[in-house]
Amino acid sequence: MSKKAEKEAHVILAGSEQNKDLLYATRFFAPDPFPFFQIGWRKYIIASDLEIGRARSEAKVQSVLPMSKYAKRLKKRTGKPAGMADILIEALKEKGVTRARVPHDFPVFVADRMRRNGIRIKAVMPPFWPDRVIKNEDEIDAVREAARLTAEAIHLGIDQLRKSRPRAGKLYLNGKALTSESVRFVVDSALMERGLEGRHTIVAGGEQACDPHDRGSGPLRAGWPVIFDVFPCHTSSGYHADITRTVVRGKPSAKVKEMWEAVKEAQQLGCDRLKAGINAKEVHTAIKDVFKNRGFETGEANGKMHGFFHGTGHGVGLDVHEPPRIGGVDETMKEGMIVTVEPGLYYPGIGGIRIEDDVVIRRDHAENLVAIEKFFEVN
Amino acid sequence: MSKKAEKEAHVILAGSEQNKDLLYATRFFAPDPFPFFQIGWRKYIIASDLEIGRARSEAKVQSVLPMSKYAKRLKKRTGKPAGMADILIEALKEKGVTRARVPHDFPVFVADRMRRNGIRIKAVMPPFWPDRVIKNEDEIDAVREAARLTAEAIHLGIDQLRKSRPRAGKLYLNGKALTSESVRFVVDSALMERGLEGRHTIVAGGEQACDPHDRGSGPLRAGWPVIFDVFPCHTSSGYHADITRTVVRGKPSAKVKEMWEAVKEAQQLGCDRLKAGINAKEVHTAIKDVFKNRGFETGEANGKMHGFFHGTGHGVGLDVHEPPRIGGVDETMKEGMIVTVEPGLYYPGIGGIRIEDDVVIRRDHAENLVAIEKFFEVN
Numbered sequence: 098m099s100k101k102a103e104k105e106a107h108v109i110l111a112g113s114e115q116n117k118d119l120l121y122a123t124r125f126f127a128p129d130p131f132p133f134f135q136i137g138w139r140k141y142i143i144a145s146d147l148e149i150g151r152a153r154s155e156a157k158v159q160s161v162l163p164m165s166k167y168a169k170r171l172k173k174r175t176g177k178p179a180g181m182a183d184i185l186i187e188a189l190k191e192k193g194v195t196r197a198r199v200p201h202d203f204p205v206f207v208a209d210r211m212r213r214n215g216i217r218i219k220a221v222m223p224p225f226w227p228d229r230v231i232k233n234e235d236e237i238d239a240v241r242e243a244a245r246l247t248a249e250a251i252h253l254g255i256d257q258l259r260k261s262r263p264r265a266g267k268l269y270l271n272g273k274a275l276t277s278e279s280v281r282f283v284v285d286s287a288l289m290e291r292g293l294e295g296r297h298t299i300v301a302g303g304e305q306a307c308d309p310h311d312r313g314s315g316p317l318r319a320g321w322p323v324i325f326d327v328f329p330c331h332t333s334s335g336y337h338a339d340i341t342r343t344v345v346r347g348k349p350s351a352k353v354k355e356m357w358e359a360v361k362e363a364q365q366l367g368c369d370r371l372k373a374g375i376n377a378k379e380v381h382t383a384i385k386d387v388f389k390n391r392g393f394e395t396g397e398a399n400g401k402m403h404g405f406f407h408g409t410g411h412g413v414g415l416d417v418h419e420p421p422r423i424g425g426v427d428e429t430m431k432e433g434m435i436v437t438v439e440p441g442l443y444y445p446g447i448g449g450i451r452i453e454d455d456v457v458i459r460r461d462h463a464e465n466l467v468a469i470e471k472f473f474e475v476n
Numbered sequence: 477m478s479k480k481a482e483k484e485a486h487v488i489l490a491g492s493e494q495n496k497d498l499l500y501a502t503r504f505f506a507p508d509p510f511p512f513f514q515i516g517w518r519k520y521i522i523a524s525d526l527e528i529g530r531a532r533s534e535a536k537v538q539s540v541l542p543m544s545k546y547a548k549r550l551k552k553r554t555g556k557p558a559g560m561a562d563i564l565i566e567a568l569k570e571k572g573v574t575r576a577r578v579p580h581d582f583p584v585f586v587a588d589r590m591r592r593n594g595i596r597i598k599a600v601m602p603p604f605w606p607d608r609v610i611k612n613e614d615e616i617d618a619v620r621e622a623a624r625l626t627a628e629a630i631h632l633g634i635d636q637l638r639k640s641r642p643r644a645g646k647l648y649l650n651g652k653a654l655t656s657e658s659v660r661f662v663v664d665s666a667l668m669e670r671g672l673e674g675r676h677t678i679v680a681g682g683e684q685a686c687d688p689h690d691r692g693s694g695p696l697r698a699g700w701p702v703i704f705d706v707f708p709c710h711t712s713s714g715y716h717a718d719i720t721r722t723v724v725r726g727k728p729s730a731k732v733k734e735m736w737e738a739v740k741e742a743q744q745l746g747c748d749r750l751k752a753g754i755n756a757k758e759v760h761t762a763i764k765d766v767f768k769n770r771g772f773e774t775g776e777a778n779g780k781m782h783g784f785f786h787g788t789g790h791g792v793g794l795d796v797h798e799p800p801r802i803g804g805v806d807e808t809m810k811e812g813m814i815v816t817v818e819p820g821l822y823y824p825g826i827g828g829i830r831i832e833d834d835v836v837i838r839r840d841h842a843e844n845l846v847a848i849e850k851f852f853e854v855n
Contacts, residue, residue: 115494128676147689199584201583201584201585202583202584202585203583203584203585204580204581204582204584205578205580205581205582205583205584205587205597205599206580206581206582206599206601208584208587209599218584220584220585220588222585282668282669285668286665286668286669289661289664289665289668290661290665297507310526
């Protein structure tokens with residue numbers, strides 16, 4: 098067969114709440130898996146009877162094919178009820194598809210069945226849609242709006258600390274000990290009230306804040322830096338914000354104050370340096386230099402890392418973590434990328450500080466989408 | 477090679493927040509993907525430096541292998557950084573594994589790489605762990621506790637209707653129109669306060685309630701049946717409850733009252749009939765007969781289904797929908813299964829009614845895990 102007879106499709110079979118490449122391609126929110134394919138610029142989805150009306154009015158695709166049509170045809174031909182893989186394959190064969198580009202985590206069962214039906218499979222390592230890294234102004238507005246609402250929720254959380262009273266080192270509000278859990282509840286329910294879904298919201302103080310993955314638990318103490326790292330999805334648009342602020346109620350130690358000043362300077366430098374054309378690695382190195390020059394070492398002791406030991410940032414959009422990375426790897430910044438800038442310092446026995454904004458890369462600067470001022474002491 | 481030299485493993489590579497078969501096998505909560513395999517009764521996970529401490533103390537497995545050990549070995553051998561698929565394959569080869577049973581939706585990219593390394597792949601259609609359908613008393617207690625807390629949240633939602641005042645057909649509370657959104661917020665934040673995560677909570681009245689997938693939106697009206705279908709995950713255990721109640725504020729029509737009586741009778745019959753050894757299909761048929769005998773027809777008109785057109789129930793556990801099904805298929809009930817019993821009636825132009833409890837199948841009865849009484853009018 099000549100090469101000309103080959104017809105290639107991009108194929109995804111997933112739920113668009115889980116698979117953001119599918120949401121990106123279709124703009125159709127559906128929790129249950131459905132088949133999608135694209136041949137050239139033409140996009141198709143196959144929808145069940147339950148979803149076909151909504152799919153036709155909401156999905157940004159050229160064709161919505163009825164699942165029942167293929168199910169009936171297959172039932173007639175084979176005498177057996179057809180599964181979603183069979184229906185997808187039937188539609189691909191109808192369109193003459195001989196090769197499929199699928200996400201790296203495409204279900205092996207479906208891939209193998211496609212192969213048995215003569216369709217070659219190419220598993221694509223991320224990014225599946227390289228263009229997704231560049232956001233258009235609608236997407237930028239969606240992140241800006243998510244950031245605005247997330248900032249409101251963070252403010253309400255910080256207010257809990259501000260209104261609390263220290264007693265014997267612990268913080269109390271309305272007669273109850275203030276805890277990571279109680280403050281997180283205030284933040285998460287403020288998000289919910291605004292149509293955002295917060296998962297794994299971090300409100301962590303003291304030793305817990307030294308582990309960037311610790312969500313925080315138990316009583317919050319006076320003089321402790323408390324990290325708020327909040328990264329919800331705005332459910333109406335599907336876009337995320339990812340914002341971190343660190344505050345202290347009561348008197349922080351001189352060391353902790355110095356740490357905060359260093360992180361603030363480093364984070365501002367990151368925001369100031371980023372722009373189209375720059376190598377993100379340079380910015381990451383410049384931030385590390387700020388810490389080094391101020392005498393904040395990075396290293397390991399007793400099996401725990403200390404100092405600044407994570408990346409400077411990452412892309413944010415339909416996923417809360419997506420390309421590009423801002424860290425120790427070469428990565429040229431491009432107009433329309435949205436990235437976080439989130440340096441931090443962590444010293445077991447002292448505390449953790451992190452500050453994070455979301456910025457959009459413009460031709461000659463980075464536009465900050467987060468409009469919260471940066472303050473540390475809330476006394 | 478003789479058959480004796482074959483060594484088979486069950487293999488999963490996923491995050492345990494997404495893949496509940498992995499959570500079931502390990503009882504280890506992790507949002508980021510990690511490799512798991514089981515050879516005979518012996519379970520292994522491979523953990524990153526960041527997670528290894530928590531994995532060793534929390535995961536219910538025999539061995540926690542350090543990811544860094546395999547990464548270093550591979551880097552030394554190949555000169556390139558190793559991905560998670562390479563690390564999994566290295567560990568499987570070290571243990572002499574030649575065949576892998578993987579979930580049907582195992583990533584094709586990893587499966588293909590395993591094959592190139594001489595490991596045969598068998599994609600298993602669900603259920604991956606057949607035993608998961610039978611719950612032990614700890615699991616039953618986990619669902620009972622999730623149901624208790626979910627019931628509290630539903631009560632608070634119903635209270636919103638009870639406290640509201642009808643005016644020109646609409647319901648008002650504290651001077652504001654009561655909406656699906658405002659009531660859902662009360663339910664979802666009550667869940668959050670109790671450590672449960674509610675997703676897609678349904679508070680739907682009137683015409684919307686006739687589509688069992690509609691979450692509900694806009695003002696709620698007097699005399700409308702309003703469906704509360706709440707199915708959150710209790711985050712500390714990972715187990716779900718799934719409860720539905722339908723109530724009305726103001727005077728319902730005679731027809732709607734009859735519908736409610738029919739659904740209540742049918743649902744009670746389902747709870748009364750279920751026990752170990754019975755065929756679930758019989759129970760589903762008996763429920764359909766209740767509706768038929770009371771004159772409630774099931775059919776289609778103008779492209780919309782009406783009457784009772786969904787299954788009677790489904791298993792509930794780490795997933796909100798899991799095997800077995802209670803519907804038009806043969807399925808023998810076994811001791812320790814937890815299933816929903818949720819008949820409903822839906823008539824466009826009139827309204828929708830559904831009542832749902834979670835029951836555990838015992839030797840000679842079904843034990844109801846939901847302790848909310850069933851009432852309709854909340855005046």
